[in-house]
Amino acid sequence: EDQVTQSPEALRLQEGESSSLNCSYTVSGLRGLFWYRQDPGKGPEFLFTLYSAGEEKEKERLKATLTKKESFLHITAPKPEDSATYLCAVSTRYKLSFGAGTTVTVRA
Template structure:
């Protein structure tokens, strides 16, 4: 059965303190791994798609990487505005399977 596990469940960082979020997955045939950001009371906002092991993508302070078993979302020198829940999802045939997310809090 396809499964997505994110860790840690919650992470508190000081402003400027870099860290990484993990997304491990098991899927019969990976058609894409997605990272979304979700602010409280809002819908997920698309960040990145990765399709093959070794692929990397960057956007501002965020960098996503992919291996055959997991993906990392690296956050470099985070700011308070980076505080949100970060969701990982894998594409299986015609739907996304989401993890439960990592709640990130960046303190000034």
């Protein structure tokens, strides 16, 4: 059974205070690792796809990295609009298996 664990559950940051979110996974036959952002009551918004260990992707203040056992989402100099729940998911066959998410709150 695929397992995805995200930590911490919640993160409170001051504007400009950089931090990292962790996603550790146990799967058989990883086809891809995905990061999504979700605002309250909305559907997940796609951020990144990573396919192999050592791969990195960047978008504005976000950077995602992947190793054989875990992925990190780095938030550099966050702004209040970065407040959201960040979800990590792994793909084995066709389905996505999600972690419970990390809720990030950025205070001005």
